[in-house]
Amino acid sequence: MTTTAVEHATLSTAQAINRALHDAMAEDPTVLVLGEDVGPLGGVFRVTDGLTAEFGEDRCFDTPLAEAGIAGFAVGLAMNGMRPVIEMQFDAFAYPAFEQVVSHIAKMRNRTRGRVALPLVVRIPYAGGIGGVEHHCDSSESYYAHTPGLHVVAPSNPADAYTLLREAIASPDPVIFLEPKKLYWAKGEVVLGRGGEPGIGTAVVRRQGTDATLIAYGPTVPVAIEAAEVAARDGRSLQVVDLRSIVPFDDAGVCAAVESTGRAVVVAEAAGFASVSSEIAARVSERCFHSLSAPVRRVTGFDIPYPPPKLEHFQLPSVDRILDAVDELQWEEA
Amino acid sequence: MTSDADRMLPSREPVMLLDPDGRPTVAARAGLPASEELLRGLAGMVVARRFNEQASALVRQGRLAVYPSSYGQEACQVAAAQVLTGEDWLFPTYRDTAAAVARGVDPVEVLGLLKGDWHSGYDPYERHVAPLTTPLATQLPHAVGVAHAARLRGERTVVLAMCGDGGTSEGDFHEALNFAAVFRAPVVFFVQNNQYAISVPLARQSAAPSLAHKGVGYGIPGEHVDGNDLAALLDVLSGAVGRARAGEGPQLVEGRTYRMQAHTNADDATRYRADDEVAAWAAKDPLVRLEAYLRTEGVLDDARAADLTEAAEQVARRTRDGLNQDVEPDPDDLFRFVYSQPTPQLVEQLAVVRDEISRDEQSRDEQSREETR
Numbered sequence: 001m002t003t004t005a006v007e008h009a010t011l012s013t014a015q016a017i018n019r020a021l022h023d024a025m026a027e028d029p030t031v032l033v034l035g036e037d038v039g040p041l042g043g044v045f046r047v048t049d050g051l052t053a054e055f056g057e058d059r060c061f062d063t064p065l066a067e068a069g070i071a072g073f074a075v076g077l078a079m080n081g082m083r084p085v086i087e088m089q090f091d092a093f094a095y096p097a098f099e100q101v102v103s104h105i106a107k108m109r110n111r112t113r114g115r116v117a118l119p120l121v122v123r124i125p126y127a128g129g130i131g132g133v134e135h136h137c138d139s140s141e142s143y144y145a146h147t148p149g150l151h152v153v154a155p156s157n158p159a160d161a162y163t164l165l166r167e168a169i170a171s172p173d174p175v176i177f178l179e180p181k182k183l184y185w186a187k188g189e190v191v192l193g194r195g196g197e198p199g200i201g202t203a204v205v206r207r208q209g210t211d212a213t214l215i216a217y218g219p220t221v222p223v224a225i226e227a228a229e230v231a232a233r234d235g236r237s238l239q240v241v242d243l244r245s246i247v248p249f250d251d252a253g254v255c256a257a258v259e260s261t262g263r264a265v266v267v268a269e270a271a272g273f274a275s276v277s278s279e280i281a282a283r284v285s286e287r288c289f290h291s292l293s294a295p296v297r298r299v300t301g302f303d304i305p306y307p308p309p310k311l312e313h314f315q316l317p318s319v320d321r322i323l324d325a326v327d328e329l330q331w332e333e334a
Numbered sequence: 335m336t337s338d339a340d341r342m343l344p345s346r347e348p349v350m351l352l353d354p355d356g357r358p359t360v361a362a363r364a365g366l367p368a369s370e371e372l373l374r375g376l377a378g379m380v381v382a383r384r385f386n387e388q389a390s391a392l393v394r395q396g397r398l399a400v401y402p403s404s405y406g407q408e409a410c411q412v413a414a415a416q417v418l419t420g421e422d423w424l425f426p427t428y429r430d431t432a433a434a435v436a437r438g439v440d441p442v443e444v445l446g447l448l449k450g451d452w453h454s455g456y457d458p459y460e461r462h463v464a465p466l467t468t469p470l471a472t473q474l475p476h477a478v479g480v481a482h483a484a485r486l487r488g489e490r491t492v493v494l495a496m497c498g499d500g501g502t503s504e505g506d507f508h509e510a511l512n513f514a515a516v517f518r519a520p521v522v523f524f525v526q527n528n529q530y531a532i533s534v535p536l537a538r539q540s541a542a543p544s545l546a547h548k549g550v551g552y553g554i555p556g557e558h559v560d561g562n563d564l565a566a567l568l569d570v571l572s573g574a575v576g577r578a579r580a581g582e583g584p585q586l587v588e589g590r591t592y593r594m595q596a597h598t599n600a601d602d603a604t605r606y607r608a609d610d611e612v613a614a615w616a617a618k619d620p621l622v623r624l625e626a627y628l629r630t631e632g633v634l635d636d637a638r639a640a641d642l643t644e645a646a647e648q649v650a651r652r653t654r655d656g657l658n659q660d661v662e663p664d665p666d667d668l669f670r671f672v673y674s675q676p677t678p679q680l681v682e683q684l685a686v687v688r689d690e691i692s693r694d695e696q697s698r699d700e701q702s703r704e705e706t707r
């Protein structure tokens with residue numbers, strides 16, 4: 001029996017995404033990378049660095065500065081045999097493409113009874129915490145998660161960034177791939193190649209714990225892990241669940257985790273009203289009610305436009321806010 | 335000496351080869367499309383006219399939810415399909431059902447969207463006709479993407495993308511033309527300027543000298559054509575398709591025509607336009623003029639005209655019969671095509687619908703047992 005050597009590398013999240021694009025392009029000549037400044041510059045975050053040089057201008061190329069055009073153009077490419085990976089330069093700059101995303105990318109398979117699949121990926125650097133000026137720090141996941149027909153994925157570390165992007169590019173369905181900007185430079189061990197586990201649609205327990213469950217995704221996962229570490233010093237054992245994919249949502253995995261502790265706090269950067277975090281709280285309350293010792297709490301951004309850099313720390317879920325929420329989970333006095 | 339920009343500008347007047355009475359114009363001295371092509375075009379227009387009438391009748395009979403008719407625009411509809419080869423692609427709007435039929439899509443399937451059984455009734459890959467698109471101009475960037483993908487593979491495919499005068503105001507029109515020009519994609523943008531976007535006249539859409547003039551701003555040659563003159567449309571559109579196929583990049587063609595009927599059966603055109611305006615355009619009917627020419631040329635006689643009418647009648651009969659059949663839509667389809675594999679949530683939701691249906695059936699059964707007792 002032969003064993004396939006598993007290749008590892010220590011990469012930042014940005015490098016892991018670059019490597020995933022590279023490996024997908026090398027394996028499949030129909031994979032194309034396009035967007036604003038993704039060519040010779042390598043993207044404003046250098047995520048597409050070197051791809052034009054290696055694969056040529058037909059495979060990784062700059063487009064006119066027009067997000068709706070990029071998304072619509074990608075629909076046509078995907079209709080005609082390609083697997084485009086498009087980059088929206090920043091979360092809030094993706095909004096001009098919203099009509100193409102909602103009316104065509106999300107619906108094409110359904111309106112054509114499965115005849116026209118759109119295997120395309122929309123990469124969006126998203127969320128805050130990098131001192132960005134306005135229109136550069138939106139957490140826009142709820143808009144996409146609310147749109148049937150899209151898969152919505154948000155990695156929280158380099159390994160998942162690689163694995164989930166490889167899955168997303170190989171998927172016959174369109175995937176919104178949300179890249180937490182503040183984690184671009186975080187380093188970690190990455191398992192290379194296809195078939196990385198687990199794939200899209202599976203949440204994982206990042207940290208074991210028995211007293212309460214913190215549910216996070218994307219940029220708030222490291223904050224939740226840090227909160228759990230602080231809580232452990234105070235004798236409270238917090239479990240951390242990383243959703244990895246918002247759609248499909250892993251009800252089974254999340255419920256199993258919450259049922260094991262009986263308490264839950266959802267942690268998300270986006271404004272809390274009518275959001276992914278409210279959906280998670282509702283689902284957990286509906287499905288795990290009899291296992292819960294306290295109402296599900298949420299730590300989210302306030303319902304305000306994303307603040308300017310000098311005020312953004314008020315908006316971001318912090319370790320203290322998470323621990324305050326945990327404190328309110330109706331603990332019986334010892 | 336003319337500059338590149340000059341060469342991209344349209345003719346002073348829309349190209350016309352046959353005047354409204356069917357007489358060749360001065361421009362026709364340079365040549366008209368072959369009689370066989372024109373006769374084929376007339377046959378297509380007779381079908382398109384009959385199809386428009388039949389579909390409107392089916393709305394009145396409650397068989398179609400709504401029908402945006404291309405009555406009066408049949409020359410544009412037929413020419414758009416006639417200039418393409420099998421491997422080419424057509425990107426229609428919701429009003430371009432007759433063009434889809436002219437390209438060989440089953441008329442019953444073409445009307446699927448308007449019948450209400452499902453959204454897109456036909457397989458876009460079968461005849462290379464994209465789904466009828468209702469959000470204006472949003473199909474145009476798709477057309478550019480399809481063309482670019484074909485070019486990357488070294489294929490000689492050309493894409494003909496349709497929109498209306500109102501559609502040219504949309505951002506997607508601008509972005510699609512710009513992308514096509516920058517990537518030199520083999521796309522012919524064909525604007526049917528039928529003078530109205532529901533109730534809003536052309537003057538409120540654009541202050542450009544003509545819609546064809548918009549091309550030069552993108553580096554795309556523009557031309558305008560009498561949209562009720564099939565001969566001129568075939569000439570200009572096939573020239574544009576040929577140049578796109580030869581690698582000369584995209585082109586913009588404006589067909590000047592007129593929406594003879596209301597936007598849809600739900601619209602009241604008398605609220606925004608005068609009868610004499612409509613009457614003036616009725617005198618420029620595309621079928622009348624081509625038929626007159628072909629009769630003068632001796633290509634068409636009464637017997638042949640009767641054949642064309644009978645062929646159109648068959649299409650109408652097929653349309654009628656197909657739409658008069660009640661197809662019971664399958665509720666499972668609500669969930670079947672959203673993703674390649676349904677999410678766990680959709681599996682749960684499908685079970686809810688199935689449960690509702692089975693409980694309904696049970697209570698109906700109980701009720702009928704009650705009644706027979």
